[in-house]
Amino acid sequence: MEIGTQLKKIRILLGLTQKEFCADIVTESFYSRVESNRSNISMAKLIEILNYNHVSLYDFFKPIIQEQFEDEVIIAFIDQDVSKLKKYSETTIDGHREIIKLMAAILENKDFKVSKDCLEQMNNFVQTNDLANEKVLIVQLLLAHLSPIEDLDQIVQRLSYASSINKDNLSLRIIAQTLLVCAQRFYKDKQYESAKKALGLIDDLPNRSVLTLEKVLSKYYKALISGDAVQSKKIEKVLAKIGYEKYLKNKNGKYADSISFYL
Known part of the structure; x- marks a missing residue:
């Protein structure tokens, strides 16, 4: 389309x-x-x-959501690889191109508005479909980025049992990233108990190599919350050494600052 x-x-x-x-x-x-x-x-x-x-923007995304995304696109979004997303947006089908552009805009903190109606429709899609469905998890991850802060507790609650019905590596990474986005935004808003709940769910996920980064970042935010400067600095150095410092850009609350909501 x-x-x-x-x-x-x-x-x-x-x-x-x-x-x-x-x-x-x-x-x-x-x-x-x-x-x-x-x-x-x-x-x-x-x-x-x-x-x-x-x-609603959802009217554009609905037929796209019903199709299968390439795993490489999802992984690029999780890995915050904007250059890859832009490359994929140039070669994919037109409908997918727009949602990939939205993913890139989120990561670049582009200034755009998302309507309340669109968010409600995305939420309805998630609530009325099985969390074992990868497409539902993708929408849930987008909601973690786009929803008002007061809606994040509901997302965390929804994911509290998702790992028990999702066993494949990609689904678990989407779940872990969604929880991490919620924890980062809670941390920015100084809602530390809510942040710790989301981080605890990341810790409860299976110990698989594909989840190493999310589990390390969970430890990092726990150290920030508890005031353990030694541990947080140690993790910062490790991530910087292996080229993952981009994942620390949100520690001071720069997550989704420029995304506003059309009410």
Whole structure:
């Protein structure tokens, strides 16, 4: 599905002209090229146009979620490899391209708005589907990045039993990363008990080599919370030595600071 084709379909259903639909967020001539799939629109502008017209981003993602993502894309998102995500976005099918752009925008702390309606629909998708489904876990990870801080306890609770029904390595990594994102955001907000709960669930995951990084980062945040400067500095040095210092960028609360919510 081409994004321009989908935009045109929604605009016609709403009974709007191109000028009315793009609302000067982009020029009418540029928007016309987007609709005819001759120009690419940025994620920020796409979301702004959808929000202006009260169209949920979920409407774009729903058919994509129902398809299978390449494992390499999921791993790149978990590994915070923005360059790989951008590379994949250039070669994948158009629908997947947009959600990959969203993943990259999250990691780059790009300034964009996500509607409350979109978050509610994503939550409904998670709550009404089996957590053993990898696609549900991916949406759950996106929600951990995008949801307001007050909704994170529900995500942690939802994942408290997920490891018992997910045994494959990739699913366990998605679960661990989701819990880690929640813990990082709780730490930033000084909700230390909630952070420790999420970190404890990471510790309870199976001791597999693919989860080594998440388990080390769990120890790191526990050290920060307990004030163990010696342990936290030791872990910082180890991660920096092996080129993983990017995972420490969020310790001072830089996670999702620039993502706002359209209410």
